[in-house]
């Protein structure tokens with residue numbers, strides 16, 4: 001009989017992991033603090049969507065669930081920027097045929113839970129983990145039940161209870177940081193039964209220190225997210241009345257506002273949420289390990305939180321398989337190997353916020369993009385833009401970050417000497433030298 005595995009948290013990462021472990025022959029139980037979402041819809045009326053890309057798709061394929069999920073995905077080919085006059089500029093995400101996908105978070109979670117149950121996993125709702133005994137491998141729940149297993153996986157999100165227990169163990173490091181921006185979700189309803197905006201794009205209204213984005217949903221609505229400072233001018237703190245909200249949206253997001261006639265009601269009815277980065281190490285203790293947001297919560301600006309969590313699952317399974325499921329070896333090896341990549345995507349995600357809100361509409365940024373397109377067209381195998389390395393490849397995030405920094409330095413130098421002619425062979429030679437550590 002194979003090991004008994006207890007997974008805490010039936011979110012995106014926990015339910016995907018459960019499917020794969022069950023298919024590998026383990027006895028798997030998943031404990032979720034919420035009630036069964038199929039019986040009580042907590043998020044009724046609010047549709048939250050996420051961008052799913054290559055790194056997230058590979059593990060879904062490994063679990064054999066991608067075919068079930070694919071019909072619910074909406075491809076987004078690139079960014080559609082809206083300036084203050086409503087003028088649109090399109091920036092493709094990658095080469096022809098490369099795209100990311102908008103998916104409803106609730107629907108994806110439900111499909112994964114159902115796939116886990118179909119595979120034979122027992123999912124126990126209303127089981128809020130309140131304690132872990134790392135020596136005897138016992139998970140205790142608020143409802144006073146407990147569970148003893150061979151391996152415990154904490155996939156209970158950014159405010160993980162499993163991680164909180166690890167914080168009481170010796171030599172466990174933890175840090176958290178709230179950025180000065182929060183977010184509020186808004187909705188663009190269909191117009192005459194059709195999408196109000198072009199559906200196959202991620203729409204962005206970049207406005208310097210803040211931005212609005214919109215991703216399409218299958219019901220022809222768009223979920224918009226306003227990323228906005230909590231304090232200062234303008235900020236959430238300032239928009240206290242209906243008149244201020246009306247004036248703010250008219251000034252900065254005029255074209256988006258025409259699609260949201262009920263903007264003030266939405267603004268005041270929908271919550272304002274904060275954005276956190278968490279880091280910790282080691283991710284394991286004896287036979288307990290953290291995966292996904294529980295190990296590394298990041299800000300959402302690279303669209304990689306879920307994707308990196310799904311990639312955690314793939315890498316964890318691959319390592320466990322190659323080490324013959326010897327948890328004593330797998331847990332420390334996995335933590336040690338993956339940590340630098342989690343740190344890298346955390347850094348990239350913070351940087352991408354500045355790029356999205358501040359640079360995408362900027363002429364210098366567009367010049368840089370043009371230069372990069374030229375280099376890439378001439379040397380498509382050697383020069384892969386940072387966004388593509390992160391979004392359309394399985395390259396370790398830390399390597400993508402390293403190469404991205406080299407590319408930035410080279411492009412900074414070229415753009416600084418605008419007068420001199422662009423010498424593409426020289427650029428690529430310098431890149432290859434620096435890439436090799438020269």
Ligand SMILES: Cc1cc2nc3c(=O)[nH]c(=O)nc-3n(C[C@H](O)[C@H](O)[C@H](O)COP(=O)(O)OP(=O)(O)OC[C@H]3O[C@@H](n4cnc5c(N)ncnc54)[C@H](O)[C@@H]3O)c2cc1C
Pocket residue numbers: 008009010011012013014031032033034049050051052127128129130155156157158159160161162183225291292293294300302303304305306307308309
């Ligand atoms: C505004 C926003 C936009 C985002 N956009 C994207 C995007 O476009 N692309 C992307 O890849 N990522 C995105 N993310 C990140 C993504 O949502 C997370 O990275 C992802 O949900 C992490 O999955 P998880 O399973 O680790 O955690 P979660 O999805 O948070 O799941 C954790 C689960 O554990 C349960 N739980 C918590 N505590 C306990 C307990 N004590 N006992 C039992 N169960 C418990 C929770 O109820 C939940 O079901 C976004 C995040 C935000 C905030």
